[in-house]
Amino acid sequence: MRLVATDLDGTLVRHDRTVSPRTVAAFRRLHDSGVAIVLVTGRPIRWIFPVYSQLNVPALAICANGAATYDPATDTIVHSAPLEADVLAEACARLRAEVPGVVFAVERDGGRQMRHEPGFPVGPWEADHESVGPCTPEELLTRPAAKLLVRAGVQSPDEFTARVGACLAGLAEATHSSSSGMVEVSAAGVTKASALALVARTQSVEATDVIAFGDMPNDLPMLTWAGRGVAMANGHPMVRAAASDVTKYSNEDDGVAEYLERIFSF
Incomplete structure (x- = not known):
């Protein structure tokens, strides 16, 4: 190897x-x-x-x-290979129409910065981080994002990822890496x-x-x-x-x- x-x-x-x-x-x-x-x-x-x-x-x-x-x-x-702003906007629009109570955050510049809607839960280790902060839903969509982070209350990680993936089929990739019910969305093929x-x-x-x-x-x-x-x-x-x-x-x-x-x- x-x-x-x-x-x-x-x-x-x-x-x-x-x-x-x-x-x-x-x-x-x-x-x-x-x-x-x-x-x-x-x-x-x-x-x-x-x-x-x-x-x-x-x-x-x-x-x-x-x-x-x-x-x-x-x-x-x-x-x-980020989610371009127009794709990000379409992904959020689809998910808002499909998933009640959905909230979003984005990782920008490879994750040097994170911006989140006011209702998105942020871990205590990042609550006061200088690179992490709230923004309006409109501001969330103004720039490309390395990842879109999706939450909607307490969810089964596997089931919620499948639901998000089906909603974004052909537009973006959906996966997860934790038991918290947060879905991570990347650009198609990424x-x-x-x-x-x-x-x-x-x-x-x-x-x-x-x-x-x-x-x-x-x-x-x-x-x-x-x-x-x-x-x-x-x-x-x-x-x-x-x-x-x-x-x-x-x-x-x-x-x-x-x-x-x-x-x-x-």
Whole structure:
């Protein structure tokens, strides 16, 4: 394998948002041996830096489920595929007509900024973040967005994602990466797989030479594209069923590190 791609939350990162010393050591060995490393996450760019500070490997990061590829060496977005403003407006209009009580937020500039409608619930860790703030429904639609975030009260994540996906069929991609009932919407054709395939091509790496790790439905396109797609032991049942392999251990117990140690014999 010439390239290792990994999701973060629920995969590489533990519940307390830390990366274990064993995992850090495994990725340092990969880097030192010349294996390319790509972080592939639903996280916005503003959430990437704590992982970089722990992992200490200058890996590209595919953020916002494939909408933005970030290079930490230059602090630049080297590729982006946002929802254009007209598509964003159409998506919101369809969902407002279909889903009672729906509220929205958008990730902009790869997730360097988030804007949300007043009724959209924001996590306590971001309530006072300088890059996060409320706006009117009209202001929400004035610029392209890396992701549209959709909520409508308490929902079953799988069922609500299917409902949103059906409503936006042919217009945009819908997925989810948590148990909170929030749906993440990207531009049509934009997934973790589409962005990872582009990175692999730029490094002259074939899909057969890629191993990818993930745990949630937003990881499915990447896991099925990679030559070896590995689901976490703690992963969503649908992800474990679709993967070519499953780790012995969860993200809490160094599942990725243990798997890499066996595959690369270090």
